[in-house]
Amino acid sequence: MLSIQKNAKNVEALIKAADVALYQAKLIGSDTYNLYKHEMRLDIHEKFHIENDLRRALEKNEFSLLFQPQYHIATNQYCGEEVLVRWDHPLEGLISPDRFITIAEETGLITSIGKWVLQQACLQKKIWIEKGLPEVPISVNLSLRQFLQQSIVEMVAEVLEESELPPHLLKIEVTESVMIDLDRTSTVVKQLLALGVKISLDDFGTGYSSLQYINQLPVHELKIDQTFVAGIGKGKQAEEIISMIIQLAHSLSISVVAEGVETKEQLLYLTQNNCHKIQGYYYSKPLTGNDFELFMNGLQ
Known part of the structure; x- marks a missing residue:
């Protein structure tokens, strides 16, 4: 109008x-x-x-993956990594997902982009295992549209078969937005678990009503959103939410990861509150595949 x-x-x-x-x-x-x-x-x-430009980007191989390691707080040992996607635009340079993922969702291009990310992540993980790097899960994000598409379970199974990656080394991350269709989400989660993959609920505490529905989803892990982590030491509200999420995870006997950890103060608070794992610049920025491999070899 x-x-x-x-x-x-x-x-x-x-x-x-x-x-x-x-x-x-x-x-x-x-x-x-x-x-x-x-x-x-x-x-x-x-x-x-x-x-x-997105339609051309896949054909021109303009996407790349970055990998950010995760660590067990208690042992200070590397325990996995999250895959992040970047778009190396020929004219504009690196474009962050914040700028193109929403458009990819709206147009349906997220399906082909997401499959490419999953394929490349699983292939890279298989290569690292063959080179002797630790056999710990690699985490790949699926968007709401990807997760709720009818063929998602078949697609994941196909990628695992093609890459020959053991299913227990793949962790699928989804946000709370998947709870918009709880029945469908519950069905998909159970089917993915039957394949042997792990499920992580990302950005926990920011979306649809975590506390009300979490006990209905058999997930392996909760990830505390980095906005709450950034609030540590700046006020009680963020710290209380973090404490509540950690207690919830413990009560459900599932793992809890804090994202966006950048300072010693944040690490100390999370340690004192019995958070299991952390991810963030305190240990490492997201790295290219080659740099990640060098980083991991330096830890061994």
């Missing part, structure tokens, strides 16, 4: 404005309308630009 008085300098401009408003409405959802605003056109142009 648009105001003709404000937007219609000519018929062509009016039609273009209507197209922009319609496109935005489709992104919001069906059975809706949307008001055209001038700044919306810039936003839509950027989305079109990123969408078109």
Whole structure:
């Protein structure tokens, strides 16, 4: 929907404005309308630009993986790594997921990108195992759209078979948003567990009602969102939430990981509150595959 008085300098401009408003409405959802605003056109142009470039990016091999290690607090030993994806745009350089993942979700491109990430992560993990690196799980994020697609379990099984990675060395990370469809999520989780993979609930405490539903999902791990970790030493609210999540994990006999740990103060608080594992710049920034391998070899 648009105001003709404000937007219609000519018929062509009016039609273009209507197209922009319609496109935005489709992104919001069906059975809706949307008001055209001038700044919306810039936003839509950027989305079109990123969408078109995303379609080319996989073919041109512009995506790359980074790996960030995780550590057991009690033993100070490496116990796994999380896979992060980056887009090396030929003109704009490195583009973070914050800028392109949402558009990939909206357009459905996340399915092919996500499969590529899973394939490359499993293949890399298999190579590292063959080179003698520790046999600990590699964590790969799945978006809401990926996780709820009908073929997700078959896709994971296919990737595991192709890569020959033992299923127990793959950990699938999903956010609380999957609880929007609890019945479907519960079914998928159980099917993935039957394959032998592990399940981690990421960014815990920020989304749909963790406490109410967590006991209905047989997950292996909770990950404390880094926004709470960043609040350690800055006020009681974040610390109380962290303490509650850790206690919940202990009561359910599942592991708990704190993300975004950057300072000794944060590590000390998490240690005192019996958090199991940490991940963050305190130990290591995300590393390329080659740098990660060198880093791991330096620990042995």
